[in-house]
Amino acid sequence: MISRAVIAQSSPRxxxxxxxxxxxxxxxxxxxTVEHVQLTAVALIIGFGLSLALSLLAVxxxxxxxxxxxxxxxxxxIPSVALFGIxxxxxxxxxxxxxxxxxxxxxxxxxxxxxxxxxxxxxxxVEAADAMGFTRIRRLWSVELPxxxxxxxxxxxxxxxxxxxxxxIAAVVGNGGYGALILxxxxxxxxxxxxxxxxxxxxLATGVDAxxxxxxxxxxxxxxxxxxx
Amino acid sequence: xxxxxxxDEPEEAEVVRTxxxxxDAGTSDRxxxxxxxxxxxxxxxxxxxxxxxxxxxxxxxDLTLDIGAGEIVAFVGPSGCGKTTTLKMINRLIEPTAGxxxxxxxxxxxxxxxxxxxxxxxxxxxxxxxxHRTISRNIGVVPELLGWDKRRIAERSAELIELxxxxxxxxxxxxxxxxxxxxxxxxxxxxxxxxxxxxxMDEPYSAVDPLVRERLQDDLLDLxxxxxxxxxxxxxxxxxxxxxxxxxxxxxxxxxxxxxDTPKELLRSPAxxxxxxxxxxxxxxxxxxxxxxxxxxxxxxxxxxxxxSATRALQVAEAHGTTWVAVLEDQxxxxxxxxxxxxxxxxxxxxxxxxxxxxxxxxxxxxPLREALDLIVRSRTRRAAVLDNARYLGMVTIxxxxxxxx
Numbered sequence: 049m050i051s052r053a054v055i056a057q058s059s060p061r062x063x064x065x066x067x068x069x070x071x072x073x074x075x076x077x078x079x080x081t082v083e084h085v086q087l088t089a090v091a092l093i094i095g096f097g098l099s100l101a102l103s104l105l106a107v108x109x110x111x112x113x114x115x116x117x118x119x120x121x122x123x124x125x126i127p128s129v130a131l132f133g134i135x136x137x138x139x140x141x142x143x144x145x146x147x148x149x150x151x152x153x154x155x156x157x158x159x160x161x162x163x164x165x166x167x168x169x170x171x172x173x174v175e176a177a178d179a180m181g182f183t184r185i186r187r188l189w190s191v192e193l194p195x196x197x198x199x200x201x202x203x204x205x206x207x208x209x210x211x212x213x214x215x216x217i218a219a220v221v222g223n224g225g226y227g228a229l230i231l232x233x234x235x236x237x238x239x240x241x242x243x244x245x246x247x248x249x250x251x252l253a254t255g256v257d258a259x260x261x262x263x264x265x266x267x268x269x270x271x272x273x274x275x276x277x
Numbered sequence: 278x279x280x281x282x283x284x285d286e287p288e289e290a291e292v293v294r295t296x297x298x299x300x301d302a303g304t305s306d307r308x309x310x311x312x313x314x315x316x317x318x319x320x321x322x323x324x325x326x327x328x329x330x331x332x333x334x335x336x337x338x339d340l341t342l343d344i345g346a347g348e349i350v351a352f353v354g355p356s357g358c359g360k361t362t363t364l365k366m367i368n369r370l371i372e373p374t375a376g377x378x379x380x381x382x383x384x385x386x387x388x389x390x391x392x393x394x395x396x397x398x399x400x401x402x403x404x405x406x407x408x409h410r411t412i413s414r415n416i417g418v419v420p421e422l423l424g425w426d427k428r429r430i431a432e433r434s435a436e437l438i439e440l441x442x443x444x445x446x447x448x449x450x451x452x453x454x455x456x457x458x459x460x461x462x463x464x465x466x467x468x469x470x471x472x473x474x475x476x477x478m479d480e481p482y483s484a485v486d487p488l489v490r491e492r493l494q495d496d497l498l499d500l501x502x503x504x505x506x507x508x509x510x511x512x513x514x515x516x517x518x519x520x521x522x523x524x525x526x527x528x529x530x531x532x533x534x535x536x537x538d539t540p541k542e543l544l545r546s547p548a549x550x551x552x553x554x555x556x557x558x559x560x561x562x563x564x565x566x567x568x569x570x571x572x573x574x575x576x577x578x579x580x581x582x583x584x585x586s587a588t589r590a591l592q593v594a595e596a597h598g599t600t601w602v603a604v605l606e607d608q609x610x611x612x613x614x615x616x617x618x619x620x621x622x623x624x625x626x627x628x629x630x631x632x633x634x635x636x637x638x639x640x641x642x643x644x645p646l647r648e649a650l651d652l653i654v655r656s657r658t659r660r661a662a663v664l665d666n667a668r669y670l671g672m673v674t675i676x677x678x679x680x681x682x683x
Contacts, residue, residue: 176405179370179477180419180467181394194409270409270451 066240076229077244083224084252087215091147092208095154102155103162104188113163120156128153128214132221146218153214154207161203165196198271201264205257212253216245226252318343318379319475319507320367325376327362327532336362337532339376346474349501349508351522353515354555359532360511364477367509368397381474395419398468398506402480404460406452412438412463413448419471437466440503442496458489465497469504478510482517494520515555519543519567527552541567545682562647564682570649571642573681575663575671580605583629587622590614601658603636603669604628610662610669612636639664640673650678 070077106113126134131149139145169192177187193200219227229245232238265272320343327337337359344350352360365371366378369390378385381396398419406415414421416437417430425433435445441462452460461481468476481497482490494517501508512518518525519540526537529551536548544564547553556563579597581590583604590602594616602619604611614631622630638656640649640663652661653675663670 170403170405170408172401172403172405173407174405175370175401175403176399176407179368179394179397179399179401181391181422183391186422191407195407197409268409270411270453 064239065243069240070244073241077248080224080226080229080245081248081252083228084212084215084226084249087143087146087150087218087223087225088208088211088252088256091150091154091211091215092204094147095151095207095211096158096204098151099155099158100162103159103166106159106163107166116159117156120159123152124156126152128217129220132217136221141222143223145221146215146223150211150214150218153210157203157207157210161199161206162196165199165203166192168199169195194268197268198264201260201267205260208256208260209253212249212256216249317346319346319381320344320509321379322363322366323377323379325363325366325373325378327359327366327371328374335374335531337366337373340532340534341376342526342534342537344507344509346507347505348523349510349521351518351525352509352511352528353513353518353522353525354528354535355530356513357530358528360513360528361479363528363532364479364509364511367475367477368394368399395422395471396473396475398470398473398476400464400468400476400478400481402484404457404464404484406460406463406467408452411449411451412455415452415463416448416466416470418467419473423471425471433470434466437469438463440469440500441466457485458493461485461489461493462496465500469506474507476506476508478508480511480513483513490517497521515557519563527555541572561682565647565650565678566645568646568681569642570640570644570646570661570663570673573646573673573677575673576677578603578660578662578672580669581628582606583611583627585628587619587626587628587631588624590628591616591619594619599658602628603662603672604633605669608669609667610636610639610664613658636662638662641665642670646678646681649673650675653678 102116106116128149131152132145135145135148139148173191173195174187177191182191215223215225216227216230219225219231226245226249229241229248233240233242233245322340322342325337325340326335328335340359340363352363354360362371366373367380369378369385380393383393406412407418410418413431413434416434417425420430420433434448438445438448443459443462443466447455447459447463452463455463461484464481468478482493485493497508498521508521510518510521512521522540524537524539525543527535527543529535535555536543536552538548541564543552544556544560544567547556547560553560579593579599579601580603581593583606594600594602600616601613602616603613612633612635614628614633618631619628636658638652638658638661640652640661642663642665649661653659653673660672660674663673
């Protein structure tokens, strides 16, 4: 019955994207975009913060690295839809259910990259920092983290692309975003919102990825210089 | 300017050095420290032992030694002799297992480790510049930690880059853009940035090629003449140790101190078989490089005043067993005349009547014996005249050189 109404309402079903529908729903598309960006940003920020803490723990106490990445890997391998399903009885439908799932997917990516980045800091630079009287925290902040930055940004790019894709699925727990457009289209067997939701998600992911790459270039001018020898 | 290290005049040399060290050398409670090394060491190790966990032997064994203000001390020995471990115990990158280490009059643990380290410049083999900071910011690292303002740091960086012989244009570059030798110089500038009284150097030149190494060593000695720091340098290269060190500590496996003395004294009287073999063959030749003409006994030589009679000059030559006589005008050396030409003269002629030849082999008391010996073997007279400006002091012969090595 619904699909009949849809057919009646949107005659140009033969087209993949109805520009008329798009024009009429610009407000909704914008709302979905904001929701999508919000879900992504919150997941990345919390995921990064949590992972940074875990990474520092792993760097300081090397024995914890195995268990931390093991847990990260387990979380990473749980199919997202299933994870939402597991969480709903505890946290219900909503924003934080989505975030818990999204954050858990970022942990492995972030931790691996942050630890690899800090491990990759030249030994001599660390020794020099110690010898010149850096405190541990100062050494971390002004030597290790800056030098780990390219690797950390690389991880952030992977994490953000992953999260932007996963946020579309977060719509199943009632969170809007481009996933809501896609679900709407699928429910109504109407291609326009599906294509728009998927397309915009891809554009957002590519855009964020490119901006992070540019940001890294700007933040690490030293990484562009090549040796004189 | 080439630094002339005066082994022969330790007291006077010491006064100069300590004076140059000036306010940095002393701790605040003793502004006018006596310029005597032994009495007031800047670094003092007492019975220091280090055993690393998981090993059954000591890396450093019961080491006791003092390092005085303004001197360069070289730690040298084969790998496993604990020289780097000892160095790193001074700025507490490594904690000793037993014994005590006093730095700048402060007992161990008197101030937090990071504060102690800010008073001690450190240069490592791998240089360890921060690749993400410009040269200028690399040099300014310690001043920044000490809270200097930006302007003062920038001025200091510019001053130091010049001091280590680089142009100011490198200040805005990043370390990977510089050659190994240039990076090494920046490493030294960085270590000196906050004007620390002590400079520790861990195999500073082993990563650069031999030609650059030699220049950097010379530059360090030049620099030391200007800054007068207390410098401890670790090296596995005995040549480097002898060249740089006012005193050299020769360490054996397990951090056992075999001998701690001036290069000259080490060569003259090695304390053990180990030291002798470590110094290597050609010990005599090496001594030649370290000793100066002033270290050996000069002989008066066959000399006559220009106005003296030719007959008398011939007698002098005969007495010395030479075929020539050096000619002086008061204290000044004019040249020499041959006995053949003297014989050709009339009975009442003076030395001045004979054709004068110029003395090619002239040295000063500061000329290294090696150089003097080279002149002697190449000269016809088989000896070199020792001059102070034009004033004649005496002659140095091969026998005198050999005597000086005993």
